[in-house]
Amino acid sequence: NAGVTQTPKFRVLKTGQSMTLLCAQDMNHEYMYWYRQDPGMGLRLIHYSVGEGTTAKGEVPDGYNVSRLKKQNFLLGLESAAPSQTSVYFCASSEGQGPGTQYFGPGTRLLVL
């Protein structure tokens, strides 16, 4: 049982390039989330999904898109990367409605030059 995994672990992009971050969970969780972590800012929610085929915007969605084609995967896309998107990105999942614990992946460190 791997829990929540993220690929890649680290990536360097040039301004304007695109990339996709992959999150996978093997716990059959309904809900999945993407957060970004910046120094002194804590974690902020980018997008989330409450089930296969659904997505919703979080606190800081601009510049990102997401897709949840399969229940176990949640993809975060950057169409045209900007230096302001330099951050550590965390994916999380939880069972569903109610005060469920969120399980976090190890993070993806992204540097946009």
Added chain:
Amino acid sequence: GNSVTQMEGPVTLSEEAFLTINCTYTATGYPSLFWYVQYPGEGLQLLLKATKADDKGSNKGFEATYRKETTSFHLEKGSVQVSDSAVYFCASDSGGGADGLTFGKGTHLIIQP
């Protein structure tokens, strides 16, 4: 929307000292409250949680009590160890659990031998 405020560090203590990390929240509903811990280079792990007023969450010697009257969820430990050195995040949900967690900015705890 919800917000979480926690004391900012770094907090430096000697081994076996008493620890308190303050956390207060604002919420329109009845949120569940969480403390997460992040060790260097890793994702966040749930440390403890409380789902309603006067509940006490506890784990690994850490405790926090959900105080509705003071809107607080302070983290305490009677005797800290070097291995407790990490970043601690207080968080709340929206009450329904679907739309992610709202995090404080994190408190970096350093325990010296």
